[in-house]
Amino acid sequence: xxxxxxxxxxxxxxxxxxxxxxxxxxxxxxxxxxxxxxxxxxxxxxxxxxxxxxxxxxxxxxxxxxxxxxxxxxxxxxxxxxxxxxxxxxxxxxxxxxxxxxxxxxxxxxxxxxxxxxxxxxxxxxxxxxxxxxxxxxxxxxxxxxxxxxxxxxxxxxxxxxxxxxxxxxxxxxxxxxxxxxxxxxxxxxxxxxxxxxxxxxxxxxxxxxxxxxxxxxxxxxxxxxxxxxxxxxxxxxxxxxxxxxxxxxxxxxxxxxxxxxxxxxxxxxxxxxxxxxxxxxxxxxxxxxxxxxxxxxxxxxxxxxxxxxxxxxxxxxxxxxxxxxxxxxxxxxxxxxxxxxxxxxxxxxxxxxxxxxxxxxxxxxxxxxxxxxxxxxxxxxxxxxxxxxxxxxxxxxxxxxxxxxxxxxxxxxxxxxxxxxxxxxxxxxxxxxxxxxxxxxxxxxxxxxxxxxxxxxxxxxxxxxxxxxxxxxxxxxxxxxxxxxxxxxxxxxxxxxxxxxxxxxxxxxxxxxxxxxxxxxxxxxxxxxxxxxxxxxxxxxxxxxxxxxxxxxxxxxxxxxxxxxxxxxxxxxxxxxxxxxxxxxxxxxxxxxxxxxxxxxxxxxxxxxxxxxxxxxxxxxxxxxxxxxxxxxxxxxxxxxxxxxxxxxxxxxxxxxxxxxxxxxxxxxxxxxxxxxxxxxxxxxxxxxxxxxxxxxxxxxxxxxxxxxxxxxxxxxxxxxxxxxxxxxxxxxxxxxxxxxxx
Amino acid sequence: xxxxxxxxxxxxxxxxxxxxxxxxxxxxxxxxxxxxxxxxxxxxxxxxxxxxxxxxxxxxxxxxxxxxxxxxxxxxxxxxxxxxxxxxxxxxxxxxxxxxxxxxxxxxxxxxxxxxxxxxxxxxxxxxxxxxxxxxxxxxxxxxxxxxxxxxxxxxx
Numbered sequence: 053x054x055x056x057x058x059x060x061x062x063x064x065x066x067x068x069x070x071x072x073x074x075x076x077x078x079x080x081x082x083x084x085x086x087x088x089x090x091x092x093x094x095x096x097x098x099x100x101x102x103x104x105x106x107x108x109x110x111x112x113x114x115x116x117x118x119x120x121x122x123x124x125x126x127x128x129x130x131x132x133x134x135x136x137x138x139x140x141x142x143x144x145x146x147x148x149x150x151x152x153x154x155x156x157x158x159x160x161x162x163x164x165x166x167x168x169x170x171x172x173x174x175x176x177x178x179x180x181x182x183x184x185x186x187x188x189x190x191x192x193x194x195x196x197x198x199x200x201x202x203x204x205x206x207x208x209x210x211x212x213x214x215x216x217x218x219x220x221x222x223x224x225x226x227x228x229x230x231x232x233x234x235x236x237x238x239x240x241x242x243x244x245x246x247x248x249x250x251x252x253x254x255x256x257x258x259x260x261x262x263x264x265x266x267x268x269x270x271x272x273x274x275x276x277x278x279x280x281x282x283x284x285x286x287x288x289x290x291x292x293x294x295x296x297x298x299x300x301x302x303x304x305x306x307x308x309x310x311x312x313x314x315x316x317x318x319x320x321x322x323x324x325x326x327x328x329x330x331x332x333x334x335x336x337x338x339x340x341x342x343x344x345x346x347x348x349x350x351x352x353x354x355x356x357x358x359x360x361x362x363x364x365x366x367x368x369x370x371x372x373x374x375x376x377x378x379x380x381x382x383x384x385x386x387x388x389x390x391x392x393x394x395x396x397x398x399x400x401x402x403x404x405x406x407x408x409x410x411x412x413x414x415x416x417x418x419x420x421x422x423x424x425x426x427x428x429x430x431x432x433x434x435x436x437x438x439x440x441x442x443x444x445x446x447x448x449x450x451x452x453x454x455x456x457x458x459x460x461x462x463x464x465x466x467x468x469x470x471x472x473x474x475x476x477x478x479x480x481x482x483x484x485x486x487x488x489x490x491x492x493x494x495x496x497x498x499x500x501x502x503x504x505x506x507x508x509x510x511x512x513x514x515x516x517x518x519x520x521x522x523x524x525x526x527x528x529x530x531x532x533x534x535x536x537x538x539x540x541x542x543x544x545x546x547x548x549x550x551x552x553x554x555x556x557x558x559x560x561x562x563x564x565x566x567x568x569x570x571x572x573x574x575x576x577x578x579x580x581x582x583x584x585x586x587x588x589x590x591x592x593x594x595x596x597x598x599x600x601x602x603x604x605x606x607x608x609x610x611x612x613x614x615x616x617x618x619x620x621x622x623x624x625x626x627x628x629x630x631x632x633x634x635x636x637x638x639x640x641x642x643x644x645x646x647x648x649x650x651x652x653x654x655x656x657x658x659x660x661x662x663x664x665x666x667x668x669x670x671x672x673x674x675x676x677x678x679x680x681x682x683x684x685x686x687x688x689x690x691x692x693x694x695x696x697x698x699x700x701x702x703x704x705x706x707x708x709x710x711x712x713x714x715x716x717x718x719x720x721x722x723x724x725x726x727x728x729x730x731x732x733x734x735x736x737x738x739x740x741x742x743x744x745x746x747x748x749x750x751x752x753x754x755x756x757x758x759x760x761x762x763x764x765x766x767x768x769x770x771x772x773x774x775x776x777x778x779x780x781x782x783x784x785x786x787x788x789x790x791x792x793x794x795x796x
Numbered sequence: 797x798x799x800x801x802x803x804x805x806x807x808x809x810x811x812x813x814x815x816x817x818x819x820x821x822x823x824x825x826x827x828x829x830x831x832x833x834x835x836x837x838x839x840x841x842x843x844x845x846x847x848x849x850x851x852x853x854x855x856x857x858x859x860x861x862x863x864x865x866x867x868x869x870x871x872x873x874x875x876x877x878x879x880x881x882x883x884x885x886x887x888x889x890x891x892x893x894x895x896x897x898x899x900x901x902x903x904x905x906x907x908x909x910x911x912x913x914x915x916x917x918x919x920x921x922x923x924x925x926x927x928x929x930x931x932x933x934x935x936x937x938x939x940x941x942x943x944x945x946x947x948x949x950x951x952x953x
Contacts, residue, residue, distance in 0.1 A: 122896025122933060266892060273897030274888040274904055275881060276832020276872030283831040335815075335822045338838075406836050406844055406932050407898040456896030456933045487837040695892055699938065703895055706934030729841040729930060737926040740936050 097155040097244055100183065100228035103176035104133075108222030110204050112137060112144050114177075117157030118169040118243070119149040119427065120269070122456040123759055124696040125165045127267045129173050131692065134260040135253060136177035138201040139217065141260050146268070149429040149451025158243035159428040161460065161578065163757030166692060167659070168243050175230065175246040182250045183228050187220045241431070241530075255690050255751040262751075264695035269453075281452035281463075282484060284412045284423040289480040290319075291334040292473045293341035295327040296493055297539075299722035300574070301351035311345035320344065321473045326539035328473055330481055338486070352721035354573055361397040361501045361784070365522040367570035375519075375553045379562030384516025388507020390601035396504075396590040397784035398767075400717035401497040402732055403579050407455030408490040409462030413470035414480035419446040424467035425454020432464045435532035436471050439540075458707070458759075459579040460529050462494040468534035488727040493535055496717055496724075497579035498524045498551065498572065502590040512604040512612045517563040519553060519590070524572035526551030526582035533575060550578060553587035554764070557654050557661075558595075558613040574724070580704065581760040584655060585711075585767065589785065592651035592768030597781050605634040606650050606772065618687055621748055622663040623652055625685035629744050630665035635776055645670040646680075647777025653765035659756030660688040664705070664769040667741070670777045675793030677774065679709060679741035682766075687748040688756035698745055701762035705743065708766025710735035716786050801861055805830070806874030816862030820854075821845045823861050824871060832872035832901040836930075843929035846902040847871050851953070853909040872901045875908065884908055884953070887946035888939070895933035902929055907943045912953040917943070 095102040095115065105113045114133050120126040126146045134141040147153055149160075157169055181201055188206035189196040192215070200209050207214025233245040255262070272278035297304070304325045312318040318331045318340035329340040355363045385391060412423040420442055426432040426449065433449035440447070454463050462485060470483040485493075500523035507516045528546035537543035552567040567583070579585075599609035607627050611620060626632075627650075635648065647670065652663035667681040686701045714733040718726040726732040767785060775781040780795040803810045805828060812827045819838075824830040824847070833856050836844030840855040847856045848870035876882035881889060885904060894900045903926065910917060910925035917925060922943050931939065 122894075122898075124895075266889070267894075269897065270889050270892060270894045271878040271881060271885075273894045273900050274872065274885040275876055275878045276830070276901045276904075277878060278897060280831070280834075280898065282834060283825075285826075333814075333818075333822070334826055335818045404932055405896075405898070406842055406930060407834055408836070453896070455898035458932070484835060487839060487841075699892060699895060699935065702937055703934035706936060707932065710934070728839055729837060734930060734932065735934075735936075737923045737929070737936055737940070740923060740940070743937055 095153065095155050097172065097232050097246065098230050100176055100179055100226040100230055102155045103172065104180045104226070106217050106221050108218045110143050110216050110218035112139050112217070114144065114146045114173060115154040116146065116148055116169070116173055117154045117430065118165050119160045119429065119451045120453060121160060121427065122453065123165070123700055124267050124693065126269060127265055127696065128166060128692055129170060130268065131261045131265055132170050132174050133177045135258045136174050137181045139204040141265060143204060151429050151433045151449045156240070156244070156430045158241050159431060161427055163759040163761070164242065167755050167757060168245070172244065172246040174252050175248045178248060178250045178252055179228055179230060180226060183226050184217055184220050188215050191215060191220070261692050264693055267696065279452060280407070281412070281423055281425045281454045282407060282410045284452055285482070286412060286414055286480045289412065289482055290330040290332060290477065291337040292321065292328050292330045292470060292481040292483040293337045294469050294483065294485065294489055295329065295341050295344055295346065296489060297325065297348050299348070299351040301353050302348040305347040305349055308345040312340040312343050315340045315343065319477065321476050323472060323476060323540045326472060326536050328469065330473055330477055354719050354721050354723070356721070357719055360499055364499065364501045364570060365568070370525070370569040370571060371549060373552070373567045373569070375565030375567050376555055377564045381516050381518045381562045381564055384562030385505065385507045387509060387515040389510045390598060391507040392594070392597055392601060393503070393505040394594055394597060394783060396502045396593055398500045398502070398586040398589060399715070399785055400499045400574065401579060401711055401715045402491060402717055403458050403461040403494060403497070404732065404734055405455040405457055405461065405490070408485035408487060409466035409494070410454065410482070410484040411463070411467040411470040412480060412482040413467065413474040415440060415471055415474040416478065418442070420448070420471060422447070422449045422467050422471055423452050424449055425457065425463040426451060426467060427457060427460045427463070431530070432467055435534065436468060438532060439468060439534065439537045440471055440475055459497070459582070460495070460577050462490055464529060465493070465535045468536040472536050472540060491727045491732055492724045495529055495575040495577040497582065498526055498574070498576035500551070500586040502587060504590060504594045506594060506598060508598045508602045512599070512602050512609050514558060514560045514598060514613050515562065517556060517558070517560045519556070519564065519587070520566040520568065521553055521587060522568045522570055523551055523586070524576050525549040525569050526576055526578045528572060528575050529577040551583035554584040554591070554654065555657070556591060557616065557619060557658060559615055560613065580707065581655060581764045584653070584760065584764045585708070588653040588764045589767040589771065592653065592765055593771050593781060596649070596772040596775055600775070607632055608634070610650070610652060618661060618750070619652065622661055622685040622687050625746050625748060626650070626663040626665050626683050629685060629746050630681070630683040632665060643672045645672055645777040647773040647775070649769045649772025649774070649776055651765040651768035651772055653761070655757055655761035655764055659754050660758070660761035662686045662701070662761055662765055664765050666709070666766070666769040666773045668770070668773040668777060670774065670792060672796070675789035675791070675796060677713060677787055677792060679713070679739060681744070682709065682741045683744040684762065685746045685748060686762060687750060688758050688761055689753035690751045690755050691747055691749040694747060697747060697758055700758045702743055702745055704759055704762030705766055706735055708763035709770060712767035712770045712785050712787060714786050714788065801865060803861070803864065803869060804867065805869045806871060812861070814861060817860045819857050820847070820859045820861050820864055820869070821856040824856060830871045830873050834898055834901060836899070842899070843902040843906060844899050846905040846929070848905055848909060851909065851912050853906055872904050875904065883949060883951040884911065884946045887949065887951065888942040891938045891942040891945060893935060893938035893942040895935050899929060899931045903931070903939050907946065908953045910943065911946060911951060915952065916947050919944070
């Protein structure tokens, strides 16, 4: 038995430590359970024991490499285990994202935890149930075919008494081998799947999945005891703060260590251009970072902020790709009666999490333990190992929930910061970014400029739709593109292009999309439906402009251009929900304009879709928008937890409105200048509209993503409401008062 | 200069030795192990660090520890525990009013302060009362409903 197995056995077997799995997310932090050894090896996905353990008291612990970003994944996974294993959900515990304890399941991204990440969880639970039945058959001397499972017991089909799972296998190994379905590069990054030997349950047979099970994490969150990464403390730990350059690309020329000499225990930490401070007390580290005097070279790499959308298409092209392409665009344009060409601009935006990036690292000469809110524990582990010069086996990354991240962001950066600082000072270091570090240096959602030329015939059918977008990749964090690694030198850079336009769902004879990826000005990484959010803003704005040109109601116009029944259902549902009436431009005499906009969007290959109607009032004198109502109809196929889904959908809706109404990262020639919540506004309570939500469950359809599908059409719905109110269509975001006033 | 201070936190007297200008937030988190209050901005803009000071909400990230010595400080840990939630916290759970939950301690504190001064707030009063608190997940509607529920249930602070 390896050391790894031993430690797992201790965690599973000792009742006091078993609570750790739950306590990790619920209450206290027990460092001794994980800190004693460095990483041994990854838990192999072929072993059922890697995924599930049953304690003598019947508690079932699921080990998953997927993580919960505040969306309820922990609870959903427990629902799956409850159903596939036939065990009460109250007996299920979930351990997530510890590279020494949980199988590698790739990245937690693209709202695919359920669609992709839950698959091996379901297979493992189903195989565990079969293994328990086999054990009971042997013990009872009854053929397996005459046994059933219920509420954590195996029992004869005809009897009401049986043997509990705890009695059958409590604290012992299953020793069952599973088969991994594939190990392509995509499988590794998106998460491996297992080949089911036992058929998985059908949706209609679920008893727990499909119900609004309350989330496991919320009681501890409202009680203030939930164990976030920000709360991790280890013995001998120092507090670290980063000191970033005054300009992107500036080189560190000299540091005046005496400038922090009066601060108790403060120590300057430097490696090449990476600069930080550590101190025994957090407030002293903050004071030292503020006081530290350093000389940097000058650097002005960024473009003139006022011309970014003109400059984007002129940047060096990384690749020029065809998204979709069918029909003859020129012929389609010629057929149209209404012909339009419009350019839409989408700004750089922040993920803007409320709790700045934070990590704790304990690094010595031969091993490292990192506590991080990373969305990709295994990927980040491997990157940090390379950065530190340690074999990956000697690095353990322990995920702890961070502030909601909505795409990857500074969590991985903070992990690298903490790792370097700990390596330099030889003690564990906790790093939390300050607010201006987060707003100033998080990897952003890149700006995009999109041009569409299209036409509609006299009947309101779109005859041509020719789209092109210019944007840097939205995935520049996949290969160790950590800020700290750049500053110490030797970072491998970035290597994946993402942020392509959404697949246009309308039935248009001639449609074409070009995705032009250009060199970046700033680090970028995905933020809720990268490319989808931007392209759908353009698509659905353009559809309204075409509908207006054709003199057709925008809801009717959309119905005419898609023949998909699910598209029709979300559109009609949101029409009913909002009391949609054909559009007219209305104006009130008191200086307030009212408007209503509709938009729809799809996510993925169309497994999920939403339609929205947003109502606004616009103060004519100032251009200020008030959101009065927002309605959303949402279809992601099977609904696993209706209340949890509504929480995600409404969250995506409000975040989408916030992005469209307020959000824009600003910069000068040196660096980002929108460094706090006054410079970078997000939606507030006072601005909340009335919200009406309708789910359209489709248990027999393929499962779709939730979080991102609720947000993709919000910007267009809001822009279309402004169009309705003012008669002028916005061509860029955010819809701040100055811009709205300017277009009126 | 390091001084010894005695604070009244969650009904207990706690002695700490720190510099008087230290923001209360770091004392609560690092010296007293009360992790409910969170660092969000250090600028009193977001509300993640909010605590009650004699029943009134203050931002602990900008409140020097020396300024709270004669006051009763309350964090969410002082209201209830996960297994024995305060009725206000129970209303948040009943409405499932959290996603990532990083802001939610501050929301509970702000709701407590609001209900203390106005036990039956209107929707508009709730929106105004909570307006200095930011949530990025978009859980606002549920937070409002949790406060409405608590008010309907006659929760007293």
